[in-house]
Amino acid sequence: MKFTYCAGFLAVAQLCAAVPVANDLTDVQDQSGDPFAAVTNGNYSNGLHRTLLQFDQIASRNNGNRAFGYRGFDASVQYVLSRLSTLPANSQSRFRVWTESFYGPPDINTNTVYPTFVVNRREYTIYGFTVPAIRAWASKTRSAFAQISRGPAGTQGCGAPSAPYDPNGSIVLVEYNKCATYTNANFPPARALLVYNPAGTANWTEETVPRPQQPNAVPVGYINRLDALQILKTLDTFTGCPLWSYVKLQSRYSQRPREVGYNVFAETIDGNADYVVVAGAHLDSAGASSGINDNASGSAALLEIFDAMQASNAPSQFTNKIRFAWWGDHIDSWISTIEWSQRLSDKDARNIAAYVNLDKIGKGYYGIIKSGAGLSGEEDICQGFSPVAVQESFHEAYTSLGVTSTPIVDKAVSEDAVFRTVFRKPYGGITGGPDQCQGRECDYFGNIAGNIDMMALSTRLMAWKDGSPPKRQVPRLWRLYNI
Structure with a gap:
C-alpha cells in the first residue's frame, strides 16, 4: 500500500508530526552557477554531525535503540519524513516523497x-x-x-x-x-x-x-x-x-498481528523515468544498539545529499531519475526490500537502472561494495552489464582525491541482494571495515564521532560529478549512463 506524504500516512501511522530540525546548508552553497556545484563540492561534515546526533538522541529517548518494531524505529521514520517535507519553495515541484508499508516477519517460535x-x-x-x-x-x-x-x-x-x-x-x-x-x-x-x-x-x-x-x-x-x-x-x-x-x-493466520513498518522514499520529478537510479540505506538498528554506524551513518548521508540537492538547481539537469530509499527492516533478512520488490510492476522493475547502497560508512576504511559479486563471492558475469561498473566509478572518484579504497565482497548480503538477484541490475556502494560495536550498545554517537570528515568525503563521493564525455560517464548517482 502506498501513501503520499503526509495526509494518508498520518491516518495510518500518525508519524507526521513535525520535528524541529536545525539544518544549515550554508556549508554546501556555491555561487559558481553550476547546478551541481552545491552537491558535489560541499563540505558535508557539519550536516552529518547534526543529523547523527539527532539519530543518537532518538535512540536515547526510546530505550537505547532504533530497531524495527520499537518506538525508536517509528521515531526515526518520523524524523526522516520531517526532513524530506521541509522542501524550499523552488523544490516543491521537483521532488515526490512517499512511504510504503510492509509487514515484519512472524515469530518463528509459534506453530502458525x-x-x-x-x-x-x-x-x-x-x-x-x-x-x-x-x-x-x-x-x-x-x-x-x-x-x-x-x-x-x-x-x-x-x-x-x-x-x-x-x-x-x-x-x-x-x-x-x-x-x-x-x-x-x-x-x-x-x-x-x-x-x-x-x-x-x-x-x-x-x-x-x-x-x-x-x-x-x-x-x-x-x-x-x-x-x-x-x-x-x-x-x-x-x-x-x-x-x-x-x-x-x-x-498461517492472517488475523495474527505482525509489526507494520514503513520504507521511506524520495524521488526527483525530473530525469528519465526509464532509468531510475536507486540510492538506499537501511534505517533501523539492532535491538541492543543505537545503530549510529550501523546504519544511521548511511541514512544520514542520504539525507545530507537530499538537502544539498533541494538547495541547488541540480534536479532539472539530471540524466536519470533519482530515488532515495530508507529501508525499514534490515535485521530480519531484508524483508522490507523483498516485499517492496514483489509489489513493483514489471515496467517499474525494468526501469530500475542501478542501485547504490550506503552501509556502515562511519568507521574503518573506504570500502567499495564489489559489483558483480555473487552471494558466495564469485563473479557473476550473467547480469547483462559490466559487473564492475559501479565499483570502478567509486574507485576512480576516491583515487582522484588521493584516497585509497578497498574492494569489499558483500558475502553477508545487504539491501543490494534484491537488486543483484531479483532484478539483476548493476549495484554497488560504499561500506566501512569491521566494527566491534556493530549491533552492540557501544554503537552510539561516540563510536563514530572522530570519523565525521571521513563520512563527509564518502558522502561527497556519492554525488560526484563526472566531467567525462557523455558516452564515458560512469555511475555516480545521477550521472549513471543509460543502460
Missing part, C-alpha cells in the same frame, strides 16, 4: 509459521516443512537467499543418508520417487530439497514426503507439480546463469 518460496518476484507455497525445520533454517543463516538447482532424476534424487545441511547451498528441486528418505545428496550441497510429482496429471505430490532421519539433515518439503514445472522452465531460461530464490516466513 509457514514458508513461501519467491522466484522472479512470484510467490509459491511450500508444503511439509515442519516448524523445527523452519526454525533450523532461520537459526543457521540470516540470509534466506539461495540459488535454485535441478536435482538428478529417479532414485538418485533420494540422496545420501548422512549428507549434512549446507547453509550456502542451493534449493534443489527433486522428483518424487517414493524414496525412503530425502536428504542432501551433494548435487550440489543443498539448503533445502523441494519434492514434486514429475509426471501424470496430479498437481500435488501424491504421498507424504518422508522426513530425514539425521538431526542435521537438510530440510525437505514438497511443492505443487505445476509450480515446480514453472520454476524449472524459468531455470532453463537462465542457462549458464544462477537463478535466485528467497524463502519468506509468513503467519
Whole structure:
C-alpha cells in the first residue's frame, strides 16, 4: 500500500508530526552557477554531525535503540519524513516523497509459521516443512537467499543418508520417487530439497514426503507439480546463469498481528523515468544498539545529499531519475526490500537502472561494495552489464582525491541482494571495515564521532560529478549512463 506524504500516512501511522530540525546548508552553497556545484563540492561534515546526533538522541529517548518494531524505529521514520517535507519553495515541484508499508516477519517460535518460496518476484507455497525445520533454517543463516538447482532424476534424487545441511547451498528441486528418505545428496550441497510429482496429471505430490532421519539433515518439503514445472522452465531460461530464490516466513493466520513498518522514499520529478537510479540505506538498528554506524551513518548521508540537492538547481539537469530509499527492516533478512520488490510492476522493475547502497560508512576504511559479486563471492558475469561498473566509478572518484579504497565482497548480503538477484541490475556502494560495536550498545554517537570528515568525503563521493564525455560517464548517482 502506498501513501503520499503526509495526509494518508498520518491516518495510518500518525508519524507526521513535525520535528524541529536545525539544518544549515550554508556549508554546501556555491555561487559558481553550476547546478551541481552545491552537491558535489560541499563540505558535508557539519550536516552529518547534526543529523547523527539527532539519530543518537532518538535512540536515547526510546530505550537505547532504533530497531524495527520499537518506538525508536517509528521515531526515526518520523524524523526522516520531517526532513524530506521541509522542501524550499523552488523544490516543491521537483521532488515526490512517499512511504510504503510492509509487514515484519512472524515469530518463528509459534506453530502458525509457514514458508513461501519467491522466484522472479512470484510467490509459491511450500508444503511439509515442519516448524523445527523452519526454525533450523532461520537459526543457521540470516540470509534466506539461495540459488535454485535441478536435482538428478529417479532414485538418485533420494540422496545420501548422512549428507549434512549446507547453509550456502542451493534449493534443489527433486522428483518424487517414493524414496525412503530425502536428504542432501551433494548435487550440489543443498539448503533445502523441494519434492514434486514429475509426471501424470496430479498437481500435488501424491504421498507424504518422508522426513530425514539425521538431526542435521537438510530440510525437505514438497511443492505443487505445476509450480515446480514453472520454476524449472524459468531455470532453463537462465542457462549458464544462477537463478535466485528467497524463502519468506509468513503467519498461517492472517488475523495474527505482525509489526507494520514503513520504507521511506524520495524521488526527483525530473530525469528519465526509464532509468531510475536507486540510492538506499537501511534505517533501523539492532535491538541492543543505537545503530549510529550501523546504519544511521548511511541514512544520514542520504539525507545530507537530499538537502544539498533541494538547495541547488541540480534536479532539472539530471540524466536519470533519482530515488532515495530508507529501508525499514534490515535485521530480519531484508524483508522490507523483498516485499517492496514483489509489489513493483514489471515496467517499474525494468526501469530500475542501478542501485547504490550506503552501509556502515562511519568507521574503518573506504570500502567499495564489489559489483558483480555473487552471494558466495564469485563473479557473476550473467547480469547483462559490466559487473564492475559501479565499483570502478567509486574507485576512480576516491583515487582522484588521493584516497585509497578497498574492494569489499558483500558475502553477508545487504539491501543490494534484491537488486543483484531479483532484478539483476548493476549495484554497488560504499561500506566501512569491521566494527566491534556493530549491533552492540557501544554503537552510539561516540563510536563514530572522530570519523565525521571521513563520512563527509564518502558522502561527497556519492554525488560526484563526472566531467567525462557523455558516452564515458560512469555511475555516480545521477550521472549513471543509460543502460
